[in-house]
Amino acid sequence: MTNLVILFSVILDVLVIFALNNFLMSENIQQKIESLREELHQHNYNYYVLDNSTISDKDFDKLLNELQNLETKYPEYQNNNSPTQRVGGTITKNFPAVQHQYRMYSLDNSYDFHDLEDWEKRIIKTINEPVEFVAELKYDGASISILYENGKLVQAITRGDGYQGDDITENVKKIFDIPLEISKKDIPKRFYFRGEIYLTYNKLNTINRYRELEGLEPFMNPRNTASGSLKLQDSAEVRKRGLCAVCYQLIIDDNAFPTMSHYENLKLAEYMGFKISKYIKECYSMEETKEFILDITKKRKNLDFEIDGIVLKVNSLQQQRLLGYTAKSPRWASAYKFEAERKETTLLSVKFQVGRTGTINPVAELEPISLGGTLVKRATLHNEDIIKKLDLHILDRVFVEKGGEIIPKIVGINPLMRSLYSEPVTFPINCPECETKLEKLEDQAAYYCPNYLHCHPQVVGRMIHYVSRKALNIENLGGETIEQLYREKLIENPADFYTLKKEQLLPLERMAEKSAQNILDGIEKSKEVPFEKVLFGIGIKHVGETVAKKLVKNFSTIDELKNATLEELCQVEDIGMKIAVSIIDFFQNSENILMIERLKSYGVQLEKGENTNEVLSNVLEGKTFLFTGKLSLFTREQAEEMVEKHNGKNISAVSKNLNYLVVGEKAGSKLKKAQDIGTITILDEQQFLDLIG
Ligand SMILES: NC(=O)c1ccc[n+]([C@@H]2O[C@H](COP(=O)([O-])OP(=O)(O)OC[C@H]3O[C@@H](n4cnc5c(N)ncnc54)[C@H](O)[C@@H]3O)[C@@H](O)[C@H]2O)c1
């Protein structure tokens, strides 16, 4: 009997453990699936909305594939909103949204011939007859659907989420390749042009030359620029961008031509006056498509526009109808994608730059090469571990790739090309600027220079930080002037600004009487800047804008903060050990104390003013703001203060995190960028005032 009880309880244990294991495993799988989805959604957002991807397409596709496999294996976690089930784009708020009459799909990818052969096998299995293909270039731009009725352009819509897109008709009308009217008579009454809007390298370079002249950041690559340009609010500006368009399909209502092939469909487009690609091939076997792919791979570097692969389509439209679609893509097409562009060049040297906080950043200087449409001269190396892993030597031939086509990186070296005499790249032991021995924090890969007080880039960087807009906002005092003043030994820390005299400024390069006076006025005015901004400005490590505000709420004078214990500091909301230790360290340094005392004696605000932190309402709670252009109803500082008093938050750059951009006169690149992002509400000054009542 007892034996039976023991056996029974053992079986029960095993069952419980088994069930528990299963439960934990399924928890894990579900978590994995959800985290992959979240990651992919974010990449889609970066790519389609911000036009600013942060990983390469290949890495993106790898993640997508991993998710796809998990979803197939565990169908219980299927979800219609998964990135495997929907095309990645979305509509914006800046244009009217319009439903697509015919859905717009994505394309399935293949990265090698093996994938293509599998695809062909699947097709033959479904339709049970031989297939012919059409091979085309895969233009890397933005897709568009344009409705024509009675020979006239009626409406142009972006792909959006595939079901609905943005109505950007006015912008598309400014594209030279798109006819507004079709002169031929014997054409379908109603049809959709499906194609790609893109930008040539040549045009991108011209735009960038102008942007550089205007002091604007150059655009990074043709795809993002084309896609961003289409979403501009000002269609006159769109015309200036010189976009191109190519047709890759006509969708004709009622299937007016049931026996037409895809190739004939393209020829009809050409006949009607649409631009189609010069490189289109009817292929009678998979072998022929491979020849086309190899041929284009060779020609690709001579093309004046970016392609990211080749698209193969089943030629017969009847067969296409039989094959149909998956949730996301046609079964009758496949995109053979090229690997990220990789080029070989010479590593000329490695520079070790010192940042404001003392971190050492290794930067590779390269023999310039053109990569993905831009000229690459430098690549980041991140830290010592990466240099070691690559076993990098000066004058090595290195392979450079653009991760997500944005930041170039060195992905390997060509060992066959190494000269006998080349020296390995070694990380310096001492700071390249001040010779101090470098240090490394235990949990971090980066080295830093501990000579906080006297290392040139750190000292100058701190003073630049002190005068910056978010801190003491001393206008007219720029980095170059600070650099000169430091070299002339006139300033060494922020307190020295307050003893500067006009006679000392005038001898500096390019310094006129008026600008010298402006600087002195700006310095004088900075004495009115509230304590929290001063606290942010003096540059205590890890004390950013928000932390400074929190500190001021709890310690109303600099002396209270100076005398605070580690424990007291840690009790403040959001202040952890790292920040607390850094504050204590700061006040243990006698040079810092001296600087503070001097700032006090010159009248800089080191105590909480009466109105600081006073909250008037919560109407802006959770909302972020940025002001740009010339404001006429209030100053920028007043505006930012209003935001804070109504519990909103000021942020410093246009990004997807921005909710409102308030524009004054002559707003420039920030406005454009906000319009390109498309999710940001744009207000004028009066609308802003209305908002806070
Ligand atoms: N790096 C990232 O962060 C990131 C994020 C999202 C997507 N992506 C990339 O984008 C891909 C998915 O994007 P997608 O859904 O836009 O698909 P896609 O770009 O791979 O293919 C579909 C598109 O190709 C275009 N196209 C160009 N030439 C064509 C032709 N001759 N015939 C038919 N279509 C043609 C069409 O506009 C169509 O919408 C992913 O596989 C990934 O590589 C990258």
Ligand SMILES: [Zn+2]
């Ligand atoms: Zn140094």
